Amino acid sequence: MKLALNTKAILWVAFFTALGLSFNAHATPPDAVAGKVKAQACFACHGENGIGISPEIPNLAAQPPLSLTYQLIQFRGQQRKGGAMETLAMTLSDQDMRDIAAYYSSLPPPPAKSGNxxxxxxxxxxxxxxxxxxxxxxxxxxxxxxxxxxxxxxxxxxxxxxxxxxxxxxxxxxxxxxxxxxxxxxxxxxxxxxxxxxx
Ligand code: HEC
Ligand code: HEC
Missing domain, CATH: 1.10.760.10 (Cytochrome c-like domain)
Structure with missing residues (x-):
């Protein structure tokens, strides 16, 4: 048995398991190019540039990849609901989520907005x-x-x-x-x- 312990990965697995969420930590590295292809279905709302098309839709550009993946897992598991995301995430595999997260996180951050x-x-x-x-x-x-x-x-x-x-x-x-x-x-x-x- 190979004891290649990646403590961080194990902690995450333990974390998700404790919450009843499934996530496969051992997989192909995230691929932003494949992610862009897989994210076509998301562009209508989150934009190709990761900027939401209306105020209730979050910007995904430059978000940490783990944060994006983590939220998608919550939607897929129906723990988080909103904006029909729980239905949209149902079709995504762990690898899809990682690839899409790699794509959106690689984009330039949203511009600062002026305010009071x-x-x-x-x-x-x-x-x-x-x-x-x-x-x-x-x-x-x-x-x-x-x-x-x-x-x-x-x-x-x-x-x-x-x-x-x-x-x-x-x-x-x-x-x-x-x-x-x-x-x-x-x-x-x-x-x-x-x-x-x-x-
Ligand atoms: C019909 C519009 C629509 C489409 C299509 C859509 N989303 Fe969303 N998405 C939303 C809305 C609205 C929210 C905010 C949900 C809420 O209020 O909690 C959201 C939230 C999210 C979040 C949470 C962001 C955060 O900061 O917590 C992620 C991640 C996300 N979407 C990814 C995706 C991905 C990946 C796809 C394509 C597979 C996708 N979305 C397709 C409307 C959409
Ligand atoms: C101890 C760490 C911690 C502190 C302090 C903290 N946050 Fe968070 N925040 C988190 C985590 C973790 C999440 C993701 C929660 C989840 O989805 O389970 C989060 C999520 C959020 C979100 C949702 C983001 C999105 O894209 O949907 C907002 C908004 C937010 N935090 C604002 C704040 C604000 C404002 C403060 C200060 C008042 C704050 N946070 C303090 C850890 C923290």
Whole structure:
């Protein structure tokens, strides 16, 4: 028996198994070129450039690949629902998800959006006070399985923060649920304006 232990992979497998999610960690490396072909079905909403065509559709461009894969697994497992994504993800294999994630993550990040300067400043203060940056990255650019918030659609961010706060959107390891619980509607509003203003 070969004991080529990849601790990180094992931890992820344990994590997903504990949650009842299936994911095959041993597969061909992600292929962004194949991913682009497989992502044709996504372009109608998320764009070929990874920019959502309307405010309720998230930008996928430059999101960390693991975050994209992780969300697709949640949709496929019906743990997360919204925007018919749970139906769309049903047809995707683990390899499809990895390839599509490689494609979207390789694209240039969405442009920063201008917004009310007071709200941007307030949002920045709340983000540091609440340590959003400690998980989502100094410029909220995302990392590992944690989503990029920089340049994300403001409306989408507000919806997701409210859903995570109420528990309507599950939060797999509990960390984001705790982070959202103490936020007021006003906090959420300014945080979304701040995040959208970053690039
Ligand atoms: C009919 C429009 C539509 C199509 C087609 C579509 N999506 Fe989505 N997608 C959405 C909407 C709307 C959401 C936000 C769902 C929510 O509110 O939770 C979303 C969310 C997502 C997310 C979560 C992003 C995040 O930051 O958490 C991922 C990943 C995603 N879609 C990938 C895909 C992929 C891959 C495809 C193609 C196989 C696809 N989508 C096709 C509308 C669409
Ligand atoms: C301890 C780590 C941690 C902290 C602190 C944290 N987050 Fe998160 N955040 C996560 C994780 C993990 C997810 C993915 C949750 C999931 O889908 O299970 C997430 C998801 C999100 C999402 C959904 C993104 C998308 O594309 O759908 C938003 C919005 C968000 N966080 C905003 C914030 C804000 C604003 C703060 C500060 C108030 C914050 N987060 C603090 C870890 C964290």
């Amino acid at each position: 300067a007071d709200k941007i400043a307030k949002g920045g203060q709340i983000a540091s006070a609440q340590y959003c940056n400690s998980c989502h990255g100094p410029q909220l650019q995302g990392q590992k399985h944690i989503a990029r918030l920089a340049g994300q659609s403001q409306d989408y961010l507000v919806t997701q923060l409210k859903n995570i706060r109420s528990g309507a959107r599950i939060d797999m390891d509990g960390t984001m649920g705790s982070a959202a619980r103490g936020l007021s509607d006003e906090d959420i509003d300014v945080l979304a304006v701040y995040a959208a203003s970053l690039n």
